[in-house]
Amino acid sequence: MALIVHKYGGTSMGSTERIRNVAKRVAKWARAGHQMVVVPSAMSGETNRLLGLAKELAPGKTDAAYDRELDMLASTGEQASSALLAIALQCEGMQSVSYAGWQVPIKTNSAFTKARIESIDDERVRKDLAAGRVVIVTGFQGVDPDGNITTLGRGGSDTSAVAVAAAMKADECLIYTDVDGVYTTDPRVVPEARRLTSVSFEEMLEMASLGSKVLQIRSVEFAGKYKVPMRVLSSFTPWDIDIHEEAKSGTLITFEEDEKMEQAVVSGIAFNRDEAKISVVGVPDKPGIAYQILGAVADANIEVDMIIQNISKDGKTDFSFTVHRNDFARTMDLLKEKVVPALGATSVTGDAKICKVSIVGIGMRSHVGIASKMFRSLSEEGINIQMISTSEIKTSVVIDEKYMELAVRALHKAFDLDQA
Numbered sequence: 252m253a254l255i256v257h258k259y260g261g262t263s264m265g266s267t268e269r270i271r272n273v274a275k276r277v278a279k280w281a282r283a284g285h286q287m288v289v290v291p292s293a294m295s296g297e298t299n300r301l302l303g304l305a306k307e308l309a310p311g312k313t314d315a316a317y318d319r320e321l322d323m324l325a326s327t328g329e330q331a332s333s334a335l336l337a338i339a340l341q342c343e344g345m346q347s348v349s350y351a352g353w354q355v356p357i358k359t360n361s362a363f364t365k366a367r368i369e370s371i372d373d374e375r376v377r378k379d380l381a382a383g384r385v386v387i388v389t390g391f392q393g394v395d396p397d398g399n400i401t402t403l404g405r406g407g408s409d410t411s412a413v414a415v416a417a418a419m420k421a422d423e424c425l426i427y428t429d430v431d432g433v434y435t436t437d438p439r440v441v442p443e444a445r446r447l448t449s450v451s452f453e454e455m456l457e458m459a460s461l462g463s464k465v466l467q468i469r470s471v472e473f474a475g476k477y478k479v480p481m482r483v484l485s486s487f488t489p490w491d492i493d494i495h496e497e498a499k500s501g502t503l504i505t506f507e508e509d510e511k512m513e514q515a516v517v518s519g520i521a522f523n524r525d526e527a528k529i530s531v532v533g534v535p536d537k538p539g540i541a542y543q544i545l546g547a548v549a550d551a552n553i554e555v556d557m558i559i560q561n562i563s564k565d566g567k568t569d570f571s572f573t574v575h576r577n578d579f580a581r582t583m584d585l586l587k588e589k590v591v592p593a594l595g596a597t598s599v600t601g602d603a604k605i606c607k608v609s610i611v612g613i614g615m616r617s618h619v620g621i622a623s624k625m626f627r628s629l630s631e632e633g634i635n636i637q638m639i640s641t642s643e644i645k646t647s648v649v650i651d652e653k654y655m656e657l658a659v660r661a662l663h664k665a666f667d668l669d670q671a
């Protein structure tokens with residue numbers, strides 16, 4: 252007997268019919284002798300619907316004035332789906348009880364709409380499990396020190412599930428979703444993309460941060476910190492498939508590097524269009540310019556990703572960096588109004604039509620020439636690289652957005668990712 256956490260995404264909970272299927276699947280696991288905790292998302296579209304209502308009432312409002320109420324509002328989506336699942340389980344003949352975040356409680360800080368989990372009390376859940384109940388815990392929500400309902404940011408139910416699994420010292424956290432695992436790249440871009448049977452936690456962390464949308468990045472951080480065994484698998488297999496087969500399906504996130512020894516050097520290609528590039532042109536090349544430019548950006552709470560400073564010519568240099576596309580206009584304004592005049596730079600230019608393409612693999616630690624192979628295959632396609640950044644296990648490039656799919660396909664092929 253094991254203690255298992257299941258997490259079901261919005262699509263898996265998308266209708267009463269699907270909720271009934273989830274209940275049948277969970278009941279199958281419970282009848283096999285496991286203690287079950289289930290963390291559902293809101294029914295698909297529900298969180299958007301609720302937040303859309305708030306937007307109708309307060310159009311264009313961007314300050315944090317009503318963030319508390321947004322959490323009060325959005326958290327109801329998970330409360331509804333959790334109760335429905337508990338009802339469906341009872342109809343399957345299982346004893347079941349659902350809890351909102353504050354009832355467990357899942358304690359968070361007070362950062363409404365993006366709260367962080369601080370602790371989870373496992374006592375109440377354990378009592379129910381011991382009494383033979385399936386316990387449903389709402390995803391996405393918690394409670395702050397003043398008793399306010401908080402939410403964990405979009406996609407936060409993944410993090411709820413992993414955090415509950417960590418607190419309960421669960422044997423495994425299974426993330427059921429509408430894809431059947433983690434792929435070498437997005438199959439919509441490269442039809443030859445393959446599902447990985449396992450991926451290391453560090454690779455998953457890079458892929459999540461680089462644009463693969465399979466898991467909320469914070470859930471992966473949590474899994475890493477608490478070594479929670481975690482698997483991503485499909486909720487669209489028939490609910491009555493053999494449980495042993497199901498338990499081995501999808502993609503396992505591993506912590507053992509040795510297990511990955513014979514795997515490919517590069518495990519996956521990630522990409523996103525979330526960033527925009529900004530260049531401050533004609534900056535006097537003297538100590539402190541990086542600080543003056545990026546300090547001002549950081550003070551405005553804008554996150555910077557890649558950074559390049561060109562070599563200087565005639566005492567002047569260009570300084571380029573990327574920010575999230577949502578912060579693009581704000582950063583441009585800030586630089587034009589404050590930084591360029593203060594620095595005596597020539598101008599600011601920006602380009603939002605870029606994308607970032609990355610190769611990821613822990614094998615890159617022990618192999619040389621991987622980045623150059625990447626650059627070679629991009630050059631063979633005639634794709635110009637605008638920026639490069641590397642870490643121990645990834646290399647990212649910024650290129651023109653219109654070459655994104657071509658680049659991803661070329662790299663997928665170059666690193667033999669379409670071959671099992």
Ligand code: ASP
Pocket residue numbers: 260261292293298299328390391404405406407408409
């Ligand atoms: N319902 C929330 C959202 O749509 C949380 C989640 O589904 O993970 O972002």
Ligand code: MG
Pocket residue numbers: 260261406409465467
């Ligand atoms: Mg999700």
